[in-house]
Amino acid sequence: MTRSAPTFAIVGLGGRGNAFSQVLHDQPELGRVVAVADVDPARRTAIGDRHGLPEHARFDSYQSLLARPKLADALINTLMDQLHAPSAIPALDLGYHMLLEKPMATTLADCRAIDEARRRNNAIVSVCHSMRYAVVLQELKRLVDSGAIGEVVSLDQLEAVEHTHQSHSFVRGNWGNQGRSTFMLMAKSCHDLDFIHYLVGKPCRRVSSFGSLTKFRKERMPAGAPQRCIDGCPAEASCPYSTAKLYSGPQADTDHWYAAHAGFAGLPVAERLRLLRTSPYGRCVYQCDNDVVDHQVVAFEFDGGVTATFTMTGLTHNHGRYIRLHGTEGTIQAETDRNVIDIHRFDDGRHQRIELPILSGSHGGSDIRVLRNLVEAIRSGRPEAVLTTTAESLASHSIVFAAERSRLERRTVEIDEIARSA
Numbered sequence: 001m002t003r004s005a006p007t008f009a010i011v012g013l014g015g016r017g018n019a020f021s022q023v024l025h026d027q028p029e030l031g032r033v034v035a036v037a038d039v040d041p042a043r044r045t046a047i048g049d050r051h052g053l054p055e056h057a058r059f060d061s062y063q064s065l066l067a068r069p070k071l072a073d074a075l076i077n078t079l080m081d082q083l084h085a086p087s088a089i090p091a092l093d094l095g096y097h098m099l100l101e102k103p104m105a106t107t108l109a110d111c112r113a114i115d116e117a118r119r120r121n122n123a124i125v126s127v128c129h130s131m132r133y134a135v136v137l138q139e140l141k142r143l144v145d146s147g148a149i150g151e152v153v154s155l156d157q158l159e160a161v162e163h164t165h166q167s168h169s170f171v172r173g174n175w176g177n178q179g180r181s182t183f184m185l186m187a188k189s190c191h192d193l194d195f196i197h198y199l200v201g202k203p204c205r206r207v208s209s210f211g212s213l214t215k216f217r218k219e220r221m222p223a224g225a226p227q228r229c230i231d232g233c234p235a236e237a238s239c240p241y242s243t244a245k246l247y248s249g250p251q252a253d254t255d256h257w258y259a260a261h262a263g264f265a266g267l268p269v270a271e272r273l274r275l276l277r278t279s280p281y282g283r284c285v286y287q288c289d290n291d292v293v294d295h296q297v298v299a300f301e302f303d304g305g306v307t308a309t310f311t312m313t314g315l316t317h318n319h320g321r322y323i324r325l326h327g328t329e330g331t332i333q334a335e336t337d338r339n340v341i342d343i344h345r346f347d348d349g350r351h352q353r354i355e356l357p358i359l360s361g362s363h364g365g366s367d368i369r370v371l372r373n374l375v376e377a378i379r380s381g382r383p384e385a386v387l388t389t390t391a392e393s394l395a396s397h398s399i400v401f402a403a404e405r406s407r408l409e410r411r412t413v414e415i416d417e418i419a420r421s422a
């Protein structure tokens, strides 16, 4: 147990590492960053300077940081998906507590190994399932648990991945190719399956899933499109995915997180032009190496006959989650983009609308709440004070692995089958 604010080392200083660095810079009462690591020297400089770190506290890889004895109370692990297991396990064995970005890992065996490392070291680990920390969804969970609609009987959840977000992250970017990261349901929707599991609050028994990649394929490429938009595409004017519109042309909003995430923000024009010629984000969206689905559905059966459906689509103008629960006494629905909840009761026909404030900060304020929860757990010395431990995450990731197996093997998959598998 410690009363003082913990110290942090951050490994992986991209989009997420930068977001948590900013939270800790803006909220110094949460803790102090004492070391950082990234293979990219510009990111090390920017974030090292933000925290006033000496040169010896800026490491050129997570490996070199972990080669040293423990440097901080906790590690913020914002490396890419496939680096989670090789970095998290040695870090836990060195004695770090951890904020581990989702997904925990990209294989079930690695998820289990991280959970075991957390247990053997009695470490405090929070897996960053941001949805569980969103104000509107915490209120939804509270209402459901308080019996606002009686007993939950069924649930539908839509994850709307706005189509240019799909093109940025899941076609051109980090998560477009399963071999480089992981499958779509794990990369993006592990949040959703975790939240559905949490909301229903009962063990999931079996799942069925379908999905495919329909739009972002070579067959849909406009005639005569070059491999890179910058080389004069005949379809440029009408293409919403033109790199000039998203990252670097006169119509691009270089303050948008896409531009920042792709490394365009703040660069002089010549440097941005160079990136359009060399970076994966300069490619024609129909000529990438993407293979992850752009739409997928999952059907679930939980204990007690509770049913649920989930849809992920990257072909929508919307962004956010739309969740409806049907209970024995009424219905409740929540929308994360507007932070509203509607409850309809059957007994007196009453409709109640709850509007919650839209908070500032990354992920609608969830990132601050994730960190605050971890810091409170570290200060109290109670691993169980973390809302999303590795055990919780392992349980919901198992449902994700089962659903993907169902999609690939075209059959219903029992969760027990995943639990029994090596």
Ligand SMILES: NC(=O)c1ccc[n+]([C@@H]2O[C@H](COP(=O)([O-])OP(=O)(O)OC[C@H]3O[C@@H](n4cnc5c(N)ncnc54)[C@H](O)[C@@H]3O)[C@@H](O)[C@H]2O)c1
Residues within 6 Å of the ligand: 011, 012, 013, 014, 015, 016, 017, 037, 038, 039, 040, 043, 060, 061, 062, 063, 078, 079, 080, 081, 101, 102, 103, 128, 129, 130, 174, 187, 261
């Ligand atoms: N909780 C959420 O909602 C949420 C949202 C987005 C991303 N994520 C997850 O966060 C993680 C990071 O995503 P991101 O968008 O920040 O990715 P990113 O590509 O922007 O950042 C990853 C960073 O790791 C660095 N890196 C690569 N190899 C390294 C090494 N050996 N040592 C040190 N640094 C190294 C890269 O240079 C890069 O700066 C992923 O696992 C992703 O799935 C979670």
